[in-house]
Amino acid sequence: MTGATARELLIAATGMSGLLAGASADRFIVQVPAWRHLDVMTWAEHSRHADLGNGRFWYPVLAFGATGLSLTVAIAVRQGVLAASGLALPAYLAALLSLVGLGMTLFAAPNLLRLRHPKDKATTQASFDAFHRWGLVRAVFQVLAFPANLWALCVLTQGL
Numbered sequence: 438m439t440g441a442t443a444r445e446l447l448i449a450a451t452g453m454s455g456l457l458a459g460a461s462a463d464r465f466i467v468q469v470p471a472w473r474h475l476d477v478m479t480w481a482e483h484s485r486h487a488d489l490g491n492g493r494f495w496y497p498v499l500a501f502g503a504t505g506l507s508l509t510v511a512i513a514v515r516q517g518v519l520a521a522s523g524l525a526l527p528a529y530l531a532a533l534l535s536l537v538g539l540g541m542t543l544f545a546a547p548n549l550l551r552l553r554h555p556k557d558k559a560t561t562q563a564s565f566d567a568f569h570r571w572g573l574v575r576a577v578f579q580v581l582a583f584p585a586n587l588w589a590l591c592v593l594t595q596g597l
Contacts (some may be wrong), residue, residue, distance in 0.1 A: 443510065443519035447528075449592060450506035451586040455536060457499040458583035461576035469569050477562045481552045488549055500542065500579070504535040507586060524592045531585035538578030545571035 472480045513519040519528075521522035548568035552561065569583070 438513060438518050440518055440520075443489055443513035446506055446513065447510045447519065447586070450503060450510050450531065451583070451590050453499060453503035453506055454579070454583040454586045455532065457503045457538075458580040460496070465569075465573055465576050469573075470517060472545045472565070477565050478558060480565055481555070481561045484552050489553060500539050503579070503582065504532075504539045507532040507535040507582065510586075510589065515586065519593070521593050521595070524589060526595060527589035527592060529584050531582050531589055534578050534582035534585055538575050538582060541571055541575035541578060545575055 450528050472483075507528075510519065511528045514528040516523050545568050549572070556564070557562040
């Protein structure tokens with residue numbers, strides 16, 4: 438990998454993590470508070486068509502894309518392919534935050550996947566609560582990964 442390729446990967450990581458941060462923020466600032474005012478069975482039906490519909494492709498592309506790109510940038514920094522004074526901290530931080538955010542999916546996703554087939558209201562409510570509890574933790578890490586990538590990009594551009 439060349440330094441130019443690594444710079445392009447950092448730009449892509451910043452863009453992907455920005456899209457993921459925006460999607461996560463939208464979910465927890467706009468969508469979840471609205472869902473709390475509606476019947477949980479309505480949320481489950483919506484989730485079957487949204488999160489388990491097109492979302493089953495879109496969200497993994499964002500999460501795995503942002504994480505994979507951030508990790509690749511961190512490796513490029515570690516190997517000295519991408520170098521600038523002060524670049525290591527934000528690059529490693531972005532990779533770590535992205536990876537932890539993706540890891541939180543292991544706790545959140547099973548609660549959503551339970552909704553593939555309609556369940557009783559109590560089970561659906563438990564899935565809603567657990568999915569959004571773990572999803573909020575995941576969102577915090579995903580949102581924080583974006584400014585870390587942005588920080589790395591700023592450090593790199595100042596070093597050029």
